Amino acid sequence: MYIKKILLAIVLIGLLAGGIFAYYVYQAVFSPNTNFESETTNVYIPTGGTYTELIEVITPVVKxxxxxDRIARRKGYVNHIKAGRFIISKGSNNNEIINILRSKNAPIHVSFNNQERLENLAGRIAKxxxxDSVSLVRVFKDESFTKANGFSIESAxxxxxxxxxxxxxxxxxxxxxERMLKEYKRFWNEKRVKKAKEIGLTPVEVITIASIVQKETAKVDERPRVAGVYMNRYTNGWKLDADPTVIYAIKKHRDDWDTVIKRVLYKDLELDSPYNTYKYATLPPGPITMPDISSINAVLNYEKHDYYFFVANIENMGYHKFAKTIAQHNRNKKQYISWINKQGIKR
Incomplete structure (x- = not known):
């Protein structure tokens, strides 16, 4: 009888211990284990990251x-760290967190526009x-890649x-x-390529003129008219005489991309640069900025008119006055120069 009582006691203690252990395991696996108040938080795991690095990243996220750590080791996650951005929901348990880190790399939205150079684009993307931006600049300027795909360093x-x-x-x-190359080819579909060909331009030439249009006017509704002026000049063999190309040439010549130039001087027009469209009748060797799609479409669908000149409209700021003759343009220009002098803008 005494032995039976001992055995019964051992069994009961074992069951109690097992219950406690099971409860502990259940708590460790299935109880909420997050340490943030927002509905979700992002966890970023770097490429080639180790489990030690993962623990450093996840520690502020969990209670x-x-x-x-114990559940991660039990589930074999220690040796299967994956890089990426992972979204953890408030109240998630260890099991859920680990499952997310294993297989639910969440995409992000990347946007960019109006960058003047590949270096600027790289800096924007690296954020x-x-x-990093150094790696991006290196691949952007890979001459074997640019040449193989019909670009130069200047037009890349x-x-x-x-x-x-x-x-x-x-x-x-x-x-x-590689993704951007695919998007470029997708953008330049058969319809757009046909339109470019109809106006006597290649896709790169369209973007180059569009970059000038982009710099000339921030008004989307005015861009087809401005594009029409440049197409009139270009198709008739005129120099484009575009101030933004001179400003770009000055920046490039000085290697000073932070300088702000509000007024182009006559002496600037003498700068010997392939980007100076007051000096050379050819198009610049590449875009002077990254044009919006609206500017690209403005060139492809430029307004047909007889305007060859335009100058800022001081009576309707942001827009321009257009002229068919040099005499009319000079009258408009005189009004603008008088206004800019009154503003004290010398450079």
Whole structure:
């Protein structure tokens, strides 16, 4: 009888211990283990990240890092760390968190526009995805790639069509470039290529003129008219005489891209640069900025008219006065110069 009581006691203690252990395991696996007040939070795991690095990243996100660590080891996650951006919901348990980190790399939206150079584009992109700007500039300027795809270093900016795109945060520089090439080819579909050909331009030439239009006017509704002026000049063999190209040439000549030039002087028109359209009748070797899609479409669908000149309209700021003759233009220009002198703008 005494032995039976001992055995019964051992069984009961075992059951109690097992119950306690099971409860502990259940708590560790299925109890909420988040440490933030917002509905969700992002966890970024770098490419090639180790489990130790993961623990550093996840520690501020969870209440109990020790229970997370034990469950992560039990589930074999320690040796299967994946890079990316992962969205953790408030109240998630360790099991759910680990499952998300294993397989639910969440995409992000990457956007860019109006960058003057590949270096500026690289800086903009590096703020949004994992890769750094140095790596991006290197692949953007890879001459074997640009040449193989019909670009030069000067025209390579044309390949990056400004828009909002979906990427994984851990996208590499090479992967970003390849995706942009696909988007460029998708943008320049048969219809757009046909339109470009009908107006005597290649896609890169369209983007180059569009970049000038972009710089000339911020008014989307005015862009087809401004594009029409430049197409009239170009198709008739005139120099484009575009102030924004001179400003770009000055910046490039000085290697000073932060300078602000509000007024182009006569002496600036003498700068010997392929970007100076007051000196050369050819198009610049590439875009002087990244034009919006509205500017590209403005060139492809430019307004047919007889205007060859335009100057800022001081009576309707942001817009321009257009002229068919040099005499009419000079009258408009005189009014503008008088106004700009009164503003004290010398450079």
């Amino acid at each position: 109990d890092i020790y229970s997370f 949004q995805i994992e890769t 900016l044309s390949m990056y069509i400004p828009n909002k795109y979906e990427f994984f945060w851990n996208t590499s520089a090479e992967q970003f470039r």
